[in-house]
Amino acid sequence: MRLGLPARLAVLVATTLAVMSFTHPLWNFGVLCVVLGLAVWQRLPVAAVWPLIRASLAVFVLVGFCAAFATSDRVLHDPAHLQVLAQWGPLRFTVGGVLMGGTFVLRMLAMIVATWTAIYQISVDDVLDLAARWRLPSWLSILIGSAMAALPNLARRHEQIRQAQQARGQRLDSGGPVERWKANAAIVVPLITSSLLTAESLGVALSVRGYGAHRTMTVMHDVVRRPQEVALSVLVLALGVCAVAGRLAWGWGRL
Amino acid sequence: MPQDLTVDSVSYRYPSGSRDALHDVSAEFAAGSCTAIMGATEAGKSTLLQALTGVIGDLDGGVLSGRIRYGAADLADYRVQTLTQYIGLVLQDPASQIIGRTVGEDVAFGPRNHLLPRAEITRRVAQMLELVGLSGFETRSTAELSGGELQRLAIAGVLAMGPEVLCLDEATAELDPVGACRLRQVVASLRQRGMTVVTAEHDPAAVLDQASGIVVLDAGQVAWRGAPADFFADPDCVERLGIRPLPMSVVAREMLRDRPELALTLPVGRRLPITVAEMSGWLRDLLPAEPRPHPQAPSAHGTDRPVIEIDDLHFGYSPRAEVLHGIHLTIRAGEFVALTGPNGAGKTTVAKHLNGLLRPTAGRVLICGRDVSGRPTWQLAGQVGYVVQNPDHQIFCRSVADEVGFALRVAGRPQAEISARTTAVLQFTGLTDLCEANPLTLTRGQRQLVAMASTLIAEPEILVIDEPTTGQDWRGVQAIMDLVDRLNQQGTTIVMISHDRELIAHHARRVVTIDGGRVVADGPVQTQVTTQLGELWQQCFGGRPDSCDEITAGRRLAQSCGART
Numbered sequence: 001m002r003l004g005l006p007a008r009l010a011v012l013v014a015t016t017l018a019v020m021s022f023t024h025p026l027w028n029f030g031v032l033c034v035v036l037g038l039a040v041w042q043r044l045p046v047a048a049v050w051p052l053i054r055a056s057l058a059v060f061v062l063v064g065f066c067a068a069f070a071t072s073d074r075v076l077h078d079p080a081h082l083q084v085l086a087q088w089g090p091l092r093f094t095v096g097g098v099l100m101g102g103t104f105v106l107r108m109l110a111m112i113v114a115t116w117t118a119i120y121q122i123s124v125d126d127v128l129d130l131a132a133r134w135r136l137p138s139w140l141s142i143l144i145g146s147a148m149a150a151l152p153n154l155a156r157r158h159e160q161i162r163q164a165q166q167a168r169g170q171r172l173d174s175g176g177p178v179e180r181w182k183a184n185a186a187i188v189v190p191l192i193t194s195s196l197l198t199a200e201s202l203g204v205a206l207s208v209r210g211y212g213a214h215r216t217m218t219v220m221h222d223v224v225r226r227p228q229e230v231a232l233s234v235l236v237l238a239l240g241v242c243a244v245a246g247r248l249a250w251g252w253g254r255l
Numbered sequence: 256m257p258q259d260l261t262v263d264s265v266s267y268r269y270p271s272g273s274r275d276a277l278h279d280v281s282a283e284f285a286a287g288s289c290t291a292i293m294g295a296t297e298a299g300k301s302t303l304l305q306a307l308t309g310v311i312g313d314l315d316g317g318v319l320s321g322r323i324r325y326g327a328a329d330l331a332d333y334r335v336q337t338l339t340q341y342i343g344l345v346l347q348d349p350a351s352q353i354i355g356r357t358v359g360e361d362v363a364f365g366p367r368n369h370l371l372p373r374a375e376i377t378r379r380v381a382q383m384l385e386l387v388g389l390s391g392f393e394t395r396s397t398a399e400l401s402g403g404e405l406q407r408l409a410i411a412g413v414l415a416m417g418p419e420v421l422c423l424d425e426a427t428a429e430l431d432p433v434g435a436c437r438l439r440q441v442v443a444s445l446r447q448r449g450m451t452v453v454t455a456e457h458d459p460a461a462v463l464d465q466a467s468g469i470v471v472l473d474a475g476q477v478a479w480r481g482a483p484a485d486f487f488a489d490p491d492c493v494e495r496l497g498i499r500p501l502p503m504s505v506v507a508r509e510m511l512r513d514r515p516e517l518a519l520t521l522p523v524g525r526r527l528p529i530t531v532a533e534m535s536g537w538l539r540d541l542l543p544a545e546p547r548p549h550p551q552a553p554s555a556h557g558t559d560r561p562v563i564e565i566d567d568l569h570f571g572y573s574p575r576a577e578v579l580h581g582i583h584l585t586i587r588a589g590e591f592v593a594l595t596g597p598n599g600a601g602k603t604t605v606a607k608h609l610n611g612l613l614r615p616t617a618g619r620v621l622i623c624g625r626d627v628s629g630r631p632t633w634q635l636a637g638q639v640g641y642v643v644q645n646p647d648h649q650i651f652c653r654s655v656a657d658e659v660g661f662a663l664r665v666a667g668r669p670q671a672e673i674s675a676r677t678t679a680v681l682q683f684t685g686l687t688d689l690c691e692a693n694p695l696t697l698t699r700g701q702r703q704l705v706a707m708a709s710t711l712i713a714e715p716e717i718l719v720i721d722e723p724t725t726g727q728d729w730r731g732v733q734a735i736m737d738l739v740d741r742l743n744q745q746g747t748t749i750v751m752i753s754h755d756r757e758l759i760a761h762h763a764r765r766v767v768t769i770d771g772g773r774v775v776a777d778g779p780v781q782t783q784v785t786t787q788l789g790e791l792w793q794q795c796f797g798g799r800p801d802s803c804d805e806i807t808a809g810r811r812l813a814q815s816c817g818a819r820t
Contacts, residue, residue, distance in 0.1 A: 157648075163607070163643070164643040166632045168636055168640075168662045169666055189651035204310055207335045209368060210365050211364075220373060
């Protein structure tokens with residue numbers, strides 16, 4: 001069963017609440033597994049999320065590494081976590097630091113998967129429909145609608161720019177992380193420039209198609225809220241709230 | 256009922272602009288007429304179209320003066336969203352205006368915003384899709400559409416709101432001749448229904464064929480206004496305003512330059528012939544039956560050494576969707592080859608295999624005798640330069656000189672060598688005066704030259720250039736093609752991807768046509784491309800011209816018809 005946008009957003013909200021509550025990597029790993037399980041259950045092509053994760057690998061390594069060194073002893077409650085694994089000058093590499101690094105990485109992974117699950121094959125039309133039903137301010141729905149309509153374009157443009165820079169000798173897939181990071185400047189600058197131009201065109205395109213003429217739009221199909229979907233939305237939101245309550249009241253998922 | 260659209264002394268300056276994008280523009284677009292807006296890049300064509308639809312002033316901010324009226328209504332009194340029910344605007348880039356996930360959703364978007372009843376929207380979607388030739392596409396994903404289909408969908412989306420005036424901003428710029436022709440048929444059918452059409456257009460033949468009036472802008476001001484035939488009969492004025500002249504007018508101009516007395520034989524009105532029919536009618540009375548004029552044949556270029564060998568190339572973006580089905584092609588050193596064919600035929604896909612941007616799923620590609628498989632793109636970039644369609648995909652440095660020297664910097668070459676070669680390339684491309692300028696402040700034509708210069712600095716033996724005319728005005732096209740011709744004369748092998756028959760005929764020597772992922776035709780330009788000059792020759796002499804150059808042809812014709820005058 002493929003969930004509708006409201007249910008997917010409920011999953012995203014619950015995931016956010018859970019990962020922000022839990023500081024132990026095992027608990028966050030559990031959240032990640034649940035989100036992945038929901039995506040598999042909906043028969044979404046989970047492999048399609050890999051390019052997003054691969055693009056963030058350098059960030060994961062950097063964040064994990066920094067957290068491993070920089071985690072303060074004050075946030076570590078278990079004395080076993082204070083065990084020093086290595087030390088370079090003032091920098092101490094502790095068990096707790098490694099676990100905290102793992103937590104940060106798993107949080108990011110869970111959020112990437114949950115966000116991808118929420119927006120996969122969701123059309124701008126669905127979002128605008130929902131925004132109209134929820135009576136969101138028109139500027140907010142224009143913002144969301146514009147951003148979503150721009151995404152496929154942006155991905156295509158990213159590939160075009162990447163190929164254009166490779167064609168004149170830029171090495172994007174070789175060298176270490178630092179070289180690759182630096183090489184990406186040649187992609188990011190044209191991408192930002194063209195994104196600004198695209199955003200302008202999209203804003204004009206929405207207006208000349210009458211968007212914003214009224215506070216609502218004609219509803220083309222009556223959204224049938226399936227009871228199972230409503231129940232699932234309530235359940236995942238309740239789980240999200242439980243995660244916060246459990247963390248605060250009973251210390252669930254605390255490192 | 257359509258009304259007249261009147262522009263009265265309109266000036267407009269963008270919020271960040273240092274000069275008026277439109278200055279004291281006045282024009283009238285009569286109900287039911289088709290008017291073309293022409294001019295060089297940044298002349299103000301898109302700005303004027305956006306002003307006509309109320310976008311400027313309402314959305315863009317900036318300083319707008321003067322009045323634009325639709326019938327008796329002043330557009331300044333209404334929001335853009337309200338005006339869309341009367342005046343529709345289709346933007347140049349179809350991809351940036353598609354909003355729906357499916358074709359049906361996208362067409363329905365406009366009427367839904369105007370709260371039309373569900374049944375009426377369904378009716379309009381079906382009607383408009385039929386009008387633009389996309390019936391049956393309702394449930395198809397917009398991501399699967401070709402460029403031509405996207406453009407027709409964009410028009411359907413605007414028409415579904417029921418406007419009485421349709422403004423098209425270079426809607427055919429990225430379409431192949433077949434796609435452009437279908438789009439023009441759609442516009443013709445709209446005119447038959449009484450719709451007013453205002454179109455920014457760069458193709459003079461299309462303007463002559465479709466438009467009843469023309470407004471030419473130059474630096475934001477109206478430089479010419481009247482009937483298209485009168486405008487194109489003055490090729491000097493046309494060129495001065497940055498617009499491509501009609502080939503027959505150039506032939507006629509050259510004839511008169513060599514033999515001014517021939518002006519006395521011009522048909523009534525003394526206007527230069529601008530179509531093949533007018534030209535052949537004029538020449539029929541002037542030319543002797545024999546001897547036939549033979550414009551000078553182009554000097555042969557190319558050697559026997561193959562630099563590109565493509566052998567049974569197969570490629571697919573996914574295992575189930577093969578787009579190239581066994582391409583065989585050999586290109587020799589020094590050749591100037593045009594790759595042509597319809598949108599989505601596989602031209603760019605073939606070209607991207609030459610420098611390793613794409614890798615074959617089967618078959619092989621040899622560059623200068625070496626298989627490209629296993630060779631990284633950055634290494635091949637020194638041998639195969641690739642100039643992409645949009646220069647803005649490459650530009651990111653703060654100055655033109657930095658941008659041009661980029662390829663050598665990433666290759667780790669010494670600073671002295673980078674400086675020397677940058678200076679030489681800037682000089683060769685005529686960019687020396689702009690070396691300290693920020694590339695993003697330059698015109699589109701200048702940016703394309705910068706992108707080319709940044710490719711040429713690697714001194715490639717082969718230059719692949721993808722659609723050099725897209726988004727360029729005539730001056731920009733001439734500057735780029737002059738550079739390409741000089742490179743070819745110096746021995747660089749050129750592979751140019753283009754739909755533009757006249758451009759191909761003037762510069763390439765061999766034409767390879769790709770369709771459906773296969774090479775369907777390959778031969779000398781004279782046998783592969785039909786130009787207006789070719790049609791004239793066929794009508795007057797029953798054969799093909801040896802050259803596609805109108806200037807040479809005009810001079811030869813002037814010599815040939817001298818005896819009868």
